[in-house]
Amino acid sequence: MTELTLERVKEDLYSRKDPTLTPVDIEAKAPLVYDILELKRKLGVVVLGHNYMEPLVFNLSSRDEQGDSLGLSRFAATTGAEYIIFNGVRFMAETAKVLSPDKRVLISDKEAGCSLADEFDPAEIDRLRELHPGAPVMIYINSYAEAKARCDITCTSANSVDIARRMPGDEIIFVPDILFAANLEQELGGGKKVIYPGQDSGTRGAVCEVHEKFTLDDLLDVRKSFEMPRGHPNKLIYAHWECRPDVLREADFYGSTSQISKDIGQRVAAGTLERAFVASECELTSNLAQEFPGVQFNTACSVRCQWMAKMALEGILDILRRIDSGGDLSKYEIELEPEIMDRARLPIEKMLAMSS
Secondary structure (H helix, E strand, C coil): CCCCCHHHHHHHHHHCCCCCCCHHHHHHHHHHHHHHHHHHHHHCCEEEEECCCCHHHHCCCCHHHEECHHHHHHHHHHCCCCEEEEECCHHHHHHHHHHCCCCEEECCCCCCCCHHHHCCCCHHHHHHHHHCCCCCEEEECCCCHHHHCCCCEEECCCCHHHHHHHCCCCEEEEECEHHHHHHHHHHHCCCCEEECCCCCCCCCCECCCCHHHCCHHHHHHHHHHCCCCCCCCCEEEEEECCCCHHHHHHCCEEECHHHHHHHHHHHHHHCCCCEEEEECCHHHHHHHHHHCCCCEEECCCCCCCCCHHHCCHHHHHHHHHHHHHCCCCCCCECCCCHHHHHHHHHHHHHHHHHHC
């Protein structure tokens, strides 16, 4: 194993040629990165990095510790590490805790929420069940454990279509993302009715405060500004499932963060991708640009998740120092009621069984 030194950390940061990192940033942040990596290795702590983390935080994680929220939670469940630091938002850390109840799951800011999870009242699930008795309830993984505990099955943006098709009956309740629900309904093409909050039912859902910002006009402007005509074989616009339906229809490819990353990787391997625009959180593009330096990525840097940005080097380092010294971790540790964890685990495990 290569010896870890402060100078090697600086060399690595400079070699990335990250346009968001100036030499001043690197000189200021490198000591923090070094201390985190040194303690991580010393303590055997798993540090999970979601795709939406800024590159400095994202690259604290090894390749197998990086990915989307469910993939990271599944990885956490297989590791023998006692401590898991989740660099993502709170609902992600909760999912990891549900799947790893005997492990200590920590997040550097427990106030790091999510508009989808925070603005959805789990009681709406009960109201929708009353209005549509017998319809199974599928909940997006981007939700808190309390809401998952009331549902029949979870889904991700990658497997939602397959899960919906395989559920019994000719209709399904989907919560909480109303834009995702509309996209799912279009994708199913009338093969199954999708019931979701709103729709004159008196119930209220939620949207992703990042992805809802992208509009059809935005994508049309991108096509014009960066010479990316629709159907171009080497210049593609990507959009996330949580965007508006007309945004998905205009995109050349849409899917989950993992599906977008996989498609870009396959095109790079085939030598067919020159330019890409990703209608998603800005830091996803930052991380993709580092992974695929031969692609010219254009991005909307004003479209950022305020909650993901709360995962800061200083908080991560404080967690590791407290673990090292036997200090109090209550400020950072995710704790859930055993009953909630048990009930929330069932719809997740049902999804995993159907996806295997």
